[in-house]
Amino acid sequence: MDRHTVEHVRSRGWSVTMIPEDDLGPGFAYTVGLWHTYRSPELAMFGLDIHLMHELLNRLGDGVATGEPVEAEQERHxxxxxxxxxxxxxxxxxxxxxxxxxxAFYRRPPFPVLEVVWPDPHGRFPWHPDYAEQYRELQPSLWLWPGDQRDLSSSH
Incomplete structure (x- = not known):
């Protein structure tokens, strides 16, 4: 377990782990500690600049810390x-x-995780049939069973 993560959770209530883009896939970031501190789902985001995702996840975490709930199927503006x-x-x-x-922090699942899914420039999400193809590989559809990543238009 990363000592930095534990100290961040202890002092702030959560930490954000950033994973840079590599040959295996897009960069992503996710929280650790929201479930421990606030009983709120952890949050994950993919495919944007990792520092921007860090900032956005911290913004959502700040909301959780002040009592603003995050939940599945919630649309945020x-x-x-x-x-x-x-x-x-x-x-x-x-x-x-x-x-x-x-x-590593929780020792084992389950702890809830929500994927923060962003739209293409036309405002369409990955489950929309006309979602821009160049963005599909930037955001894995983690709400789907791993073997069912083919037909997103019927998964929402």
Whole structure:
């Protein structure tokens, strides 16, 4: 377990882990500690600049700390200018692949995780049939069972 994460959770209530883009996939960031401190789901975000995602997840964490709930299927208009985001419940079968620091912190799943899903420039989300293809690989659809990543238009 990363000592920095534990100290951040102790002092702030949560920490944000940033994973840079590499040959295996897009960069992503996720919280550790929201469930421990506030009994609020952890949050994950993919495909944008990792420092921007860090800032956005901290903004959501600040809201949680002041009593603003985050929940599955919630549409938020207060995170990215001119575009809503939708919070989707992550299927637990994805946890080991993406959330190692959280698993180390909590010792084991389950703890809830919501994926913060952003739209394409036309305001369409990955489950929309006309979602811009160049963005599909930037955001894995973690709300789907890992073997069912094909037909997103019927998954919302």
């Amino acid at each position: 207060d995170l990215i200018a001119r575009h809503p985001v939708v919070l989707k419940q992550v299927d637990v079968r994805w946890y080991r692949e993406f959330f190692g620091q959280a698993i």
